[in-house]
Amino acid sequence: MRLFVAVLPPPAVLAELEAAVAPLQALPGADGLRWTDRDGWHLTLAFLGEVPEERLPVLGEALARAALDHPVHRLRLAGGGHFGGRVLWVGMAGETWTLRALARSVAVAVGEVLDEGADAAEFHPHLTLARSGRHPAAGPLHAAAAELVPFHGAEFPVTAVHLVRSDLHAPRARYTSLRSWPLKPG
Incomplete structure (x- = not known):
């Protein structure tokens, strides 16, 4: 099954973002x-790709340990930007240093369990809002990103990490949280 590890913002935060994205x-x-789609909005910490079901128990143990190494922290959705002319995103503000440390720990845990090196790419905390498809659409993405710059959503606590399955065979990508692990209580 195709998996990733993510933070899932609470419904009220997603509703606020949805209102900002509609225009x-x-x-x-x-x-x-x-x-x-709003029901698919998430903050990816690590992409795992295809994972055999028999690896899930040991993966869960590693993710539980990684989560408990980091305290509950507070974030907010804020600002916006784009990656090239292909992806429109909303960014994060708040205790992003804790989020970055959590993402590093998750990447290391995943790498150890799946016998792969941890993703060394720089973590850029964001939530994807739109994609341009095969051909870059710089104009619309630039305009939308500029409109998002002043956006500052409500603060929310990050209390857990989720193991999420992605089903890309549906008409729209569908994501299902399989399990979650709490962060260290504050």
């Missing part, structure tokens, strides 16, 4: 973007 979908050229 962006009416911008010129925005109808050419593939907008992600």
Whole structure:
């Protein structure tokens, strides 16, 4: 099964973001973007790819240990940007240093369990809102990102990490949280 580890913002935070994103979908050229569904919004800490089901118990143990090494912390969705002309995202503010440390620990735990090196790419905390598809759509992405710059959502506590299964065979990507592990209580 195709898996990733993520933080799932609470429903009230997602509703606030949804209200901020709705006007962006009416911008010129925005109808050419593939907008992600609210029920799929998440903050990826580590992408695992295909994982055999028999590895899940040991993976769960490693993720539980990694989560408990980090305290509950507070974030907010804030600002926006794009990766090239392909991905529109909303960023994070708040205790992002704790989130970065958590992402590193998760990557190391996953690497040890799946016998792969931890992802050395720099972690850029974000939540993906839209993709341009095969051809970059710099104009609409730039305009939407500029509109997101002043956005500052409500603060929320990060209390757990989730192991999420992605089903890309549906008409739209569908994500299911299989299990979660708490962070160290504050």
